[in-house]
Amino acid sequence: MEKEVIIETYGVVYICDKCEIGEMEQTGEWHMTNPPRYEHKCLKCGNKGYFKSKYPEVRYRIKK
Numbered sequence: 001m002e003k004e005v006i007i008e009t010y011g012v013v014y015i016c017d018k019c020e021i022g023e024m025e026q027t028g029e030w031h032m033t034n035p036p037r038y039e040h041k042c043l044k045c046g047n048k049g050y051f052k053s054k055y056p057e058v059r060y061r062i063k064k
Contacts, residue, residue, distance in 0.1 A: 006063040008061050008062075009058060009060055010060075011056055011059075012053075012056065012057045013056045014049075014051065014053075016044065017047070018045055019045040019047065021044050022047075024042055024043075024049060024051070024055050025042075025056070026038055026039070026040055027039045027041050035052050037050035037051065037052065038052075040055060
């Protein structure tokens with residue numbers, strides 16, 4: 001049975017673990033691991049990190 005629900009859309013950013021100010025952004029590089037890891041670079045300090053998700057990211061949830 002189908003049921004219509006209201007969906008909320010929200011954005012998720014990752015704040016740099018090093019400077020704790022800048023947002024991490026995808027560089028387009030990735031490592032073929034399982035699961036894949038995507039390279040990100042801090043827009044403030046240039047620190048690099050690898051994550052399972054690509055930031056910024058759009059997520060959805062059912063509005064209650």
